[in-house]
Amino acid sequence: MFQDVDLSVFLDGIPHAVLLVDPALSVRAMNRQGEAMTGRSLKEVAGIGADFVIRSNLRPFSRFFKAVLEDRQTVSQEGNVLDRNRKIAPARFTISPVEGRDGDLLGAMVVVEDLSHTAYLEEERAHMGEFDAELSLNPKMREIAEKMPVFAATDASLLIEGETGTGKGSLAETVHKASKRAGYPYIKVNCAALPESLLESELFGHAPGAFAGAERVRQGMLRLADHGTIFFNEIGDMPLSMQAKLLSVLDDGEFSPLGSTRKVAVDVRIIAATSRDLKALVEEGLFREDLYYRLNVLRLRLPSLRERQEDIPLLIDHFIRHFSKGAATPQLDSEALGELKAYSFPGNVRELRNMLEHTLILSQGESITKEHLPEYLRSPESLRPHAGVAPGPGNAGGKALRWDDVEKEMIIDALREARGKKNEAAKKLGWARSTLYRKLRQHGI
């Protein structure tokens, strides 16, 4: 019945990277997910040793193959894989023998399941709590949590509105994880972080020679998200030319990579988020009205932290426990709690989390008092209702700073004092070197 099935169609239907290797451990077939993970086409790597293509930490990888080929048993092992974007991702490797009809051993099938999604969600839950219904007594948050199964059950576009740091990204990922697309990729695109020229290539991919420096094929995020979900953060910052191209993807489910006339069909669910008023952008002619209505099939707004004051103690408790990492949990005294409750938190839950992480470092495990909190909290301006940006130190000219900005300044000052020596700067800040590296990436320094 299936003897005429095209092998590539079969392999592409598996939601993980799959490679077929011969008994000499050379790659003989690879699906689309495998190409996305390795950044190589099958044509390039056919005949190359699987060790060099998969780049796993299971060393030597060939030892696992040998066990499979000799015992003809399936072996499953967790490890990690270095992908084309120089990211090390946790992965589960399942290697099974492949036999012909006559029982001859043809080789082995390697399935590489990317576990970074699961690990990310666990970490996100522990770290962020930005969107976590269990960490909320707020009726609006409870209502959103109740709607989650409905949002997850459909493929309709979803538009999430909310201020920065309210958890739009975590909510989008939670919807993806709860949907039938959960086993397929979840790709995040930050429209505000990439210049227009790069965004087009990142999103739609390009053919070799499409522009100067385009030496190899880039699949593009839309293609990588095939069968999964693509999340556009800050969609309001997407250039108009990109909006037109995205609209055609939404309408036709296909697009042409840069420098290619060949259409690529994709099946993706689109979730978009914005901290700007999209309707106003439409009126100003900065956002396409047709795209706005196309994205706005399902819509929800995440409340700011000011609108969920009742959650502040819960969130504080959660973050203190998390950042204490199993050590004795320091208590927050009532004065400090009062200051936090009075603060306007323009950076919302993310700002609260970052502030508590820093405060815990300063308090050195002792009880947290208001002296451990950032000074700008005690500025009278910080108590005013939110007007776009938070008050901060050194803002005599009226320009206010958020905690993120303050932290960025602290890092730059420390680096300046340490004359660029990161080890020294990390010591000055009281952080581990890895924390400094993470923060440097986070702040784009």
Place this chain on the structure above:
Amino acid sequence: MKVLIAITRDEIAPRFDLAVEAIIAEVTDGSVPDEPRHLLLSEPSGDEFCTLAVRESVDVVLCGGIDEMHYDYLSWKKISVVDGVIGPYAEALELLANAKLKPDAILPGAANEEDGS
């Protein structure tokens, strides 16, 4: 130009952070005049290779896969990284000496080793 290559046997190691062996070679005017120097670590360490590259004033690090942290560190130290290369290191060295090696290259002699790093 001084080059460090993370290797496994005669091949470029698939992962810089998991390699235990490297060579350091000088390339001049399209040739590799001297026999490369072999280095062996007691355990895999990308950090150790980075320290070595800086200490030895290496100009180029040639490797298979390299993670973002080590790549950024080497770039920050103004060391060029040619990564994603698959194949025998001697062949890669020749191509590098003749300015013909590009990142992500799969060299004609890319062997099908039965045992990688």
